[in-house]
C-alpha cells in the first residue's frame with residue numbers, strides 16, 4: 647500500500663489519521679484483485695442477514711452493499727421481519743454455509759430478542775465469518791490460528807500500519823471491552839507485542855490509565871468521553887466511537903477531538919477515521935474468503 651498523505655489537524659501538530667483515504671487505497675487494490683478472481687471463474691459474494699427495522703442497521707447494511715458493489719463484490723441482502731423464527735434464520739445460515747457461490751456471511755448486529763444472535767453466530771462456518779466475530783474466529787485470535795480478524799479492530803491495526811506507527815513495545819490502553827471491538831482490539835495489539843491495558847466501566851481512576859497510553863483506543867460508545875486532559879502528550883489516539891447526538895449535525899466520536907488533537911501526536915477523525923476502515927476490512931476479508939474457496943473448494947463449504 648502506498649503511504650497516505652501526511653496532513654496535520656489545522657492549528658495543531660497532530661497527524662490526521664485519514665481512514666477515508668487509506669480505505670480508498672485498499673478498495674482500489676481490492677477492485678483489481680476482484681477482476682483477477684473473476685478471470686479465474688470466481689465471483690466473490692457476500693450474503694447479509696438483516697432482521698427487524700432498526701434504522702441504523704438498515705443504513706449500515708446499505709453502506710456495506712454499496713461498498714461491495716464499488717469493488718465488484720456481489721452482495722445479497724436477506725431482510726426478515728423481527729417476527730421471523732429462529733429455525734428459519736438457522737436454516738438460512740445452513741444454506742449459505744453449504745452454498746459454494748457465497749464466500750462471506752454477515753449477520754447484522756443487533757438481531758432483536760428473543761431471537762438468539764449468539765446461536766446464529768455459532769452456526770456460521772468460520773470459513774465464511776468475514777465479520778470475524780463468531781466464537782471460533784475470536785478464539786483463533788487467542789490461539790494464533792488462521793481466521794478472519796474482526797473488522798473494526800483489524801481496521802484500527804491496518805490504519806496504524808498504513809501510517810507506519812510502531813506498535814511493538816508501546817503501551818496501548820483500550821477503553822472498552824466489548825466482544826466485537828474492545829477485546830479483539832486489545833488482543834490484536836497484544837499479538838503485535840504492545841503492552842496492553844484494558845479499561846471498562848468498573849475501572850477506577852480511568853484518567854490515570856489513559857494518561858499512561860502511547861496508543862489510546864476509545865471504544866466506549868459515549869460521545870466525546872475522552873478529553874485532552876486524559877491523554878499523555880504525544881500519544882496516538884484512535885477513536886472507534888460512533889455516536890448520534892440529539893440536536894447536533896453529524897456523528898460524534900468517543901473522543902473530544904479538538905482538545906485531544908492539541909495533545910496527541912496523531913488522531914483519527916469521526917467521521918472519516920475508523921468507520922471507513924471497518925468497511926474496507928469487510929471487503930478485504932470477503933475477497934480472502936473467495937480466494938480461499940478457490941484454493942481449497944471443499945474447506946469453504948464446511
Ligand code: NAP
Nearest residue numbers: 798822823824827846847865866867886887888920921924
Ligand atoms: P458496547 O458493547 O456498549 O461496549 C462499551 C464498552 O465501554 C464496555 O466495555 C463498557 O464497559 C465500556 N464503558 C462504558 N462506560 C464506561 C466508562 N464510564 N468508563 C470506562 N469504560 C466504559 O459498545 P461497542 O459495541 O464496543 O461500541 C463502542 C463504540 O464504538 C460505539 O460508539 C459504537 O458505535 C462504535 N463502533 C464503531 C464501529 C465502527 O465501525 N467505527 C464498529 C463498532 C462499534 P463494561 O464492559 O464494564 O460495561
